[in-house]
Amino acid sequence: MRKFLDWSEVPLxxxxxxxxxxxxxVELHWKPSAGAVKFDVERSDDFxxxxxIGEVKAPAAEFSKKAPSAHHATYRVRAIGATGASPWSNxxxxxx
Numbered sequence: 001m002r003k004f005l006d007w008s009e010v011p012l013x014x015x016x017x018x019x020x021x022x023x024x025x026v027e028l029h030w031k032p033s034a035g036a037v038k039f040d041v042e043r044s045d046d047f048x049x050x051x052x053i054g055e056v057k058a059p060a061a062e063f064s065k066k067a068p069s070a071h072h073a074t075y076r077v078r079a080i081g082a083t084g085a086s087p088w089s090n091x092x093x094x095x096x
Contacts, residue, residue, distance in 0.1 A: 011035035011079035011086045014061070019075050019092040025064045026094060028075055032061040033086060036079035039063075042088075045070035067094075 015031035028041065036058040042050040045068055056063050058079070067073075074093045079086040 008083035009035065009081075010084040011081040013086045014039060014077045014079055014089040017075065017077055017089040017092040019073075019094050021067060021094045022064075024067055026067045026073070026075070027062065027064045028077065028092065029062050030077050030089060032059055033079035035081040036086075037082060038080045040078050040080060040085070042076050043068065044074045046072050047074075050076070 012033040012035065014033050014036075017028065017030040020027050020029075030039075038058055039056045039061070040052060041054040041056065041063050043053045044050045053065055054063055063077075072093065074091045076091050077089045
């Protein structure tokens with residue numbers, strides 16, 4: 001009997017992330033990923049290290065939060081599946 005490597009498949013990377021300001025909130029929208037159970041959302045304020053700001057259960061592909069007081073905020077999203085996490089999405093910021 002031959003043995004083969006068992007490559008676990010992680011979800012695809014979320015695509016087309018967009019950040020839009022709506023009043024005092026920032027709304028994020030992205031293209032969902034097959035195999036995702038949830039999505040992690042992170043933000044970098046004024047080019048500092050990334051930090052987690054939320055989680056969204058799949059199949060939802062949107063997130064909103066009060067706009068930060070930082071001058072520049074960048075966002076990214078990754079899909080989490082049963083076997084692991086996808087790479088991070090494209091970065092997005094308001095007015096992109």
